[in-house]
Amino acid sequence: MRRISQHLYRFWKGIQVARLTASNLSLSTIRVYKSLSEFSILENSNGMTILPAYSAKALIIGAGLLLYSCVPGGSSASKTRRGASASGGSISVDSNYGRYFDDNPIILSGNTSLENSANLDFLLTGDPKFITTNQFLIAPCSAGGTDIENCLEVRESEVSNYTTADENRWGFSTTTSEFLEVQTFGNMRDITNKFMSNLEFSLSLSIGYGYTSSIPTNLFDSTKTPFWYQSGLLKGYSNCGAENNAFYDPAGQTICLGNVTTNPPVYISSDPTVTWHEMGHAFNQISMNMRQRAFFGTLSTQSALGYLFYDEAGSINEGIADFYSQFMNDRTHFAEWGLGRYLLQSRPMSEREALHAPGIDTSTEGRLAYPSYVNYDPNEPETPYEDVHYAGQIISHFLTAFKESIADTSICGLTNDQAMQITIHILTETLAELGDQTATGSGILTSSSAAYKVNLNPTEAIEWISKNNPINFRRFIQTYSKYFMRSLGNSLFNMCGVTSYSRDDYEKLVDSYGLLLFKTYNEDDNHMTTGHSGTHTLVTPTNRVKSEFIGKDLLILDNRDGAAAAFIIDNQADIKRAIEGMILGGQVSSISSQIDGDFAFNNGNAQISPGEVVGVALNLLNTSNSTMAGVHILANDWDHAKNNAFCNNLGDNFPLASAGAADLTSGEGVQGGCDYVTRYNGKDNILEPDEALAPVCFVEFADTDATKWVVQEKLRSSIGLPSQNCLGGEDSPNDCFIRAIKGADHAFYSKLNAQETWAESLQTEEGVPTFNSSNVIFFEVSPDIPPGTTFNCRFRARFTNCEDCYHDDLNGGDDYLDYEYSGAKPFKLINFKFTVID
């Protein structure tokens, strides 16, 4: 009887595996049926019938018979790859229950020298935890009354079968792959539930207090589900095979947890803090996109927090992701196991942590302040590293200090849990506005242009978020501060009980991190006509002690004797690697057909030659006595030419009127004139028929009467080059010969010390600076350029702690309006001249 029941059970399991395997292979949605009796018809997501019921049943039964022989004996269909199958002992549990770590093994064991070969079963103490009543590790989630049936799922990897419980029990030895899956599942489920609970709190708070919030009121709409992925499912892979790596794949809605390549390996999923960090990336993306999801629903594009290998948006993303670990375990250190133990890559989130270098503490002077610590690795404090994870520590430390200050009875006096709740709430508000592609930022979602207050407008929002007015430390903290003022800091609400959190205390805390880099809270946002006419509360200037502003004119092209204007990267191998890396990562996707596929013209002679792809790293000098940070160079098209002639009233006095500068006689504020900046980034040919953007590079041209600086089209026409031979084809004549590669048309530098260039600030032992792809702007050089042709590229530069890159002194220090980032005013113009040599 027992044998028969075992055979029947194996047959049943075979059917389940067959059904799910068919589901994986079909690439369409197939509902998972709990039993054959429910099974009636298979259909894909388009409602298309795959096959009728009776033949489907026949198939499944037939497949079940076939797979019966494949199902191993015993009660589990999964493979135990790492060790013996588990049963009994300390991991015996009740039905639907299991055990997993709720912190990493270093912390649980108290042994900082814990070996990777240790059997960690001894750490599975404490009460068993409910896992699931489902057959597989698939969990629902719910928020605001909206349920998502298949919200999370975990497998070992994409190719693995779904692990099933061992006689409905999820207790496995830590030496098994099943344990890692249960571990990952538990950690993902726990943080997701807490995140959703916080979203409920956030919406309730913002509606309850009635302030202008960025959180959409239909956040929990059951059709659009702005609080989660539209297609519902986030997948976790507990051992996806990535070496010394983990990653978040938003396109595939996947968290991949790899391993540290020690012998034996340490599986990253055995450290919950890393899982929570990856989930933090997912939550950041959800928060950034909740407004357009709530409004547009099926709109495809998503805004991101970070666009280059190194930029401050990416750093903020990493810092917040670290903080999500603290969100779960209330500890101010991340990834001690695996990453910390064997790769020296754990990261603190508070100045109190012992890992920090001497001199770092929780005093005002000792805080991990910007910009001093943007390149600081606590594991190697003497060596500067330009890396988003290290710069992100400033944000994680600030969030920790802010959270702790809320619980401080002398400041606000809420409980620790409440403090965390509200810290995350303000974070959600911040990201929802910063990533908003509806361009409304906060309040009612509408397509009315009268409500476009952030990121210019829906068409150009991504360009603003990534380049023109990107999320840097300044913009992030200013927006965070604005929502602080609307909520916890609002003196009418008294959220601290009988008081509110004082603005002075807040500004002093922000300043202790060097982040009081805004003059106003910019509550009136950046609309083209109303952006200066509302409230913009001034920051108390005396609270700005550590945070420093620097004038943009103190950033120049290095003009010291013998100094370089730019570093040139044109050797074939480096260009191949750089372009490959950027194409693989999706940063660059289009290169002219005029460029040889093997970069055959790249000759490594440090000159810009026809047919090459060239990397240009401007050698900028900080001539101030303070550190400049977050230096951002733009080479995208911008509003600096009118009627195909270049304006010379933009601050750089170039070109001269006699050298072909645009006629300035059109008057103030008239479209088509140099005193007018496009309101629509040159993209609205109905409202602004005379406005268009121009590429950064123009060419020296020997005209009949003088040598002039002209658009590239003029040279093309003069030499009779067919327009289809232009780098961008016949539709793009003004960047016919020299063109910045889209996606690689901006560069970022973490900091320039006082009186130094970036290369001097991050100099290596070898003396020659090395660059990564985010430090370089890449240009395509047409093979048809006449050698000896001289070009001038007018770059725009700014930096995070810049005084006049953001603040309009003509409007009380309020922020520039969004459209002004199409023009010159917020930037320092850098002219780089070069001659193309054959």
Place this chain on the structure above:
Amino acid sequence: MNKKSFFIFSAIIFAVSFLYFLSNHYQSDPEQWQTYNKVNGGKVKSYPTTAKEIEKYQLPNLKGEKKARSPASSPIVKSKKRTVINPANKKITPNMLASNKVTREWKEKLGQNLLRFLRPETLLFLKKEQSISIVERGQIRHAEVVLIQLKDAEGRRFSYNAYVDSESGQVLQTWNRTIHESYEKKPMKLTPSGTINNAGTTRF
């Protein structure tokens, strides 16, 4: 009907059903994965991604997106074949011209464009998710929403979504790019060949 005939009949029914099932799952249609890789001479070869490849390279098997009802004033309009994306909510007129055509070759061109600068060992997988038309500058531009996955020569995986021009196969915009942690401190290092200044060029 005798026993032998019954078994033959059942086997035929089963075989036909199974073949029908296979044809529906493995036929090449725009919604399926397509594999691209460089072969000898730099040419790009493409074919419908096999089940084995899907397994081996762990290609996402996304559930289809829910069909959301857009608000009446929404910039999203669904026509029979293509969703119209109108982020600026501009007026769509009946005589609005299309700036491009829809061709069958867009996917092949996309594959070639992406692989042109990548090493031959790189594998590229493309899957069309949706056909759209974007309203821009008073015209309609037809595009495809594509899921792109790449596996480089070292086996690392990259993934992102893209708008792709339905005629030229050019990528218009990307998003949802993978965030790698990369715990080894080995960022790509680019070494300059030299410098340029007013005096000219200096080679290292």
